[in-house]
Amino acid sequence: MSIESTNPATGAVVDTFEETSTDELEDRLERASDTFEEWRETPVERRQRLLSNAAEILRENADEYAELMAREMGKPIGQARDEVAKCAWVCDYYAEHAAAFLADETLAGEPDAKTVVAYQPLGPILAIMPWNFPFWQVFRFAAPNLAAGNVGLLKHASNVPGCASAIQDVFEQAGFPEGAFTTLLIGSDEIDAVIADDRVRGVTLTGSDGAGRAVAETAGSELKQSVLELGGSDPFVVLEDAPMDEAVETAVQARLLNSGQSCIAAKRFIVVDDVYDEFVDRFADELDEQVVGDPMDEDTDVGPQAREDLLDELHGQVEETLEAGGECRLGGEPMDRDGAFYPPTVLTDVPDDAPADREELFGPVASVFRVPDEEAAVEKANDTRFGLGASVWTADLERGERVARRFESGLAFVNELVKSDPRLPFGGVKDSGYGRELARDGIREFVNAKTIWVQHDAGEESDPVE
Template sequence: MAIETINPYTNKSVKKFDELSDAALENKIAQAEKAFGTWKTTPVKSRAELLHKVAALMLKKKEQLAGLITLEMGKLIAQSVGEIELSASIFEYYAKNAEKFLADKPLEVEEGSAFIRYSPIGIVLGVEPWNYPFYQIARIAAPNIAAGNVIVIKHASSVPQCAQAIQELFDEAGATAGIYTNLFISSKKVAGLAADTRIKGLSLTGSEEAGASLAEASGKNLKKSVLELGGSDPFIVLEDADLEKAVAMAVEGRMGNMGQACTAAKRIIVVEEIADTFLEKFKQQITGLKVGDPADKTTQVGPLSSEGAAQHLDEQVQKSIKEGATLVMGGKRIDREGAFYEPSILTDLKPGMTAYHEELFGPVASFYRVKNEEEAIKLANDSPFGLGGAVFSKNIDRAKKIADQIDTGMVYINEPTTSQPDLPFGGTKRSGYGRELSGLGIEEFVNKKLIRVSGK
């Protein structure tokens, strides 16, 4: 696979990078192992200082870095700036809270004393996607570097300039070589790294197929892994919801990042007594959005990440229509240069249809009418995925009870699934396992060592 920037706005190649040779890759891993030998005993305060510097540099260079995101995967520039700001906040969060999270945890015992000590384990390999090229890295790098681990990253081959820029941020912040390492390698090299005894943990954000492959490799080598995979998040709107707010949040939740988010509001589920009104308002809000250059701040509809992504989405939509789904609006490529696809709505979806079961990674909303909350819950859970979800109701107790019955790792009430440093992020079922962010995120790749002092 080529490691190459292809601007999805023009579908033209911008820059290519050479893959690391086997010898160069070996040198990178050896360097990381050497760095861990020192970093694991470095005081948490000193580790935190590095994270503070990385965060500060991110904010200082946010316009430049955001421009790379927009260039390489087509994100609207305002959203790219927002991603850089969120990423910086994650580094800041762990810089400020690492000491608290890693403090010894006393245990209540009948005699003597005991406590849990959190110790780093070594090199952690991250395999990361293109849709949030800085944020995804922050989620794994910040907590693990704070914990005393070192990180090696195989980033998506379509965002090499973002990958290089992150490496340069750590270098400029004064990180010892090996604490954070970008690897320009193909996916074929991941299995070999998983088998390398110097690699102690593996984390992947990506497709089910990629997740299954990494889980197999990590299991075969008896190594801990964390997976954040696909999603088909339900967005439930009850009859007592604030309708205007729910519609606005549905547009934001489905169309943000051009729908290319695992936690996008992919399945909009509305009780029948307000369904027609909701659908009409939703349709009005996504009709006539300005299509154009994602680097232009006035653009509202940019390209998908690649020509391949746009083609695949169109195939899913056309197949669903042939299977009996109703196209409310959109449903085709935009007739212009670039990887563009129309904001679209499908309804009358039934089990067996492509759009009912598969994740639609783009600006296509699946709309469902249900009789009541019981049907909404049943439909929400009728999915192989279990990442996030949302419930809209003015009755918070009612919404909490529904949230409790939804089989996902996260449920948000009266807002779409989002992300912030102090909230755990992760799913269940085929959406993966493990958690990132919050205090839980720093505990995934540490040895929770019991130390016991005898009372006899």
């Protein structure tokens, strides 16, 4: 069976790919398992050099990969180039730091014994990745895990098969052995069987909390390590002493990055009463000036939604919120043009339990809430089942840090938008998932932290203590 990738801006077919057959799937799993036995023994310094090669290939072909993203899922071309550059950065980061992160750690023990913790790879790891950052989400998994000595199996979103194939090609060009990183063009109904396969030793997913629960259930039943980076409904808190120019400018960027299709996008704007009217007026005006259009156009700020059904789902959430009593300050209707285009939209007076209050709105729709003071702002920020990122805006940095520590989130920023950085752990709490990606924490998620005790002097045996 073939898979078509479709340009969401035009509806035109971008390319056609053949699904991975049952026999091919078996061959790729077996090859991954065989390759792991070789790759795990490859010195970490060589793994690092190959990651450096991958970074260079990404930079050399940045325009090609950016255009592929723009065609397959509608990412504005400038943002797509930035995504490729970030993928190269994460490869460079682990090319520099992997050896130190994986080095044996000597811990306190008996004076006549050597006691260390060694970090050893687990085996083939399945990555189930989304379409919204089709290169970055994969590379932030692949770079640390390949450096750690694991091999990767990629089940990418069905609407970006070209990106999936291109990523495998990057690693092959970089000199990684065949089977070190393999794309599986399979359906979602085949995922459970792959997770359960004895050759697969762990699974990571970036996606919805519903998909995360299903993957966690299967992985748990097989006693396999899992990492889940799920949805978010990140609060953007504006206090009365916020630097308003910077807050408004960043709020627009934080809501519209990737045409609003980002787990860590600011989605709920919580503003204290003293500055509420000013913020809403300026925020809506700035959003209204953003250019919605062809993602291949350098002047475009907001491209299409990645698929028509996603646009329909988003608009349904907006309509249900308005029917419940919310007000629409800007936008609120699909654009009258070809393609899956939805305009920047501002919803105010959002009722409790309306979709714009309780659900993740995965598109360029901002929900604005009025609160009396800081305490109410924190309470509203935490009044969600999600816990991925959060930000607060204030002229008092000590106050900002105090508020940031009170957010129930995996990431908290003061006077900055929520973002991922290879140097810092990334992940959420509550229904936003568990485990961490990036930094030292990310490279150690899928390794065996093995305690090794070497007794120097036989001496008298002591009773073992568990």
